Amino acid sequence: MRIRLIASLGEVFRAEEFEDRTAIVIDTLRATSNMAVALAGGAQEIVPAQSPEEAAALSRPGDLRGGERGGYPIPGFELGNSPGEYEPPRVTGKRIVMSTTNGTRAVHAAVRANRLLTACLLNARACAEAAAAEGRDIVVLCSGTRGTFCLEDGLAAGAVLAELAGFSPYEPDEGGRAMEALYRSRAERLEEALLASDSGVRLARRGHEADVRYCSRLNLLRTVPCLTPEGTLVAWRAS
Secondary structure (H helix, E strand, O other): OEEEEEOOOOOOOOHHHHOOOEEEEEOOOOHHHHHHHHHHOOOOEEEEEOOHHHHHHHOOOOOEEEEEEOOEEOOOOOOOOOHHHHOOOOOOOOEEEEEOOOHHHHHHHOOOOOEEEEEOHHHHHHHHHHHHHHOOOEEEEEOOEOOEOOHHHHHHHHHHHHHHOOOOOOEEOHHHHHHHHHHHHHHHHHHHHHHHOHHHHHHHHOOOHHHHHHHOOOOOOOOOEEEOOOOOEEEOOOO
16 A cells, blocks of 8 residues: 655646545644544534535535635634534534635545545544555655645644554655654654644644644544535445
């Protein structure tokens, strides 16, 4: 099982690179963390939209719209971008239309994958298990921030690769090996690392330190969001 690591949406890559592979999309602070929390809390499905305008167009009566732009809630949306907003009973049984600056764009960038999963620290082991069960080569796409690499996504990517060792032999590229080494060097201090990251510092200054601490928790959830042929995210189930 070969693994290709794309460090951010700003890195040059081709849509064709995802074909016949499993994609793992990561936006640790906070989109893919929220996706996992919402589906673990009983949300029906999540619709990833590339813009607030697209989210509004895709919404149906009874849906919840959530996300952010530049780290701030989108005016008129029912949910922001904090994990606590995506817990039961608020999301149970609900269809959520989500648009974020980086995470939902990354999902759309990887739609040509044979299977698309989303990962974060919260579900790293479960995502590794799901990816191994798919049995294909893997492309890990880190969303990054403003087109550049961000520490928290690298740590989550490294965590998924480290967990993958328990399920399947794998051959990461140089970027993958670097992210796994990064994770192993900070595995005992994940909360400290996320709080010290540029994104963590920025969120803490805006009053979201609790979000950063929550998103640093490793393997808290067993739920892995998976893109359906209809373009919505649901909890992964083995084929």
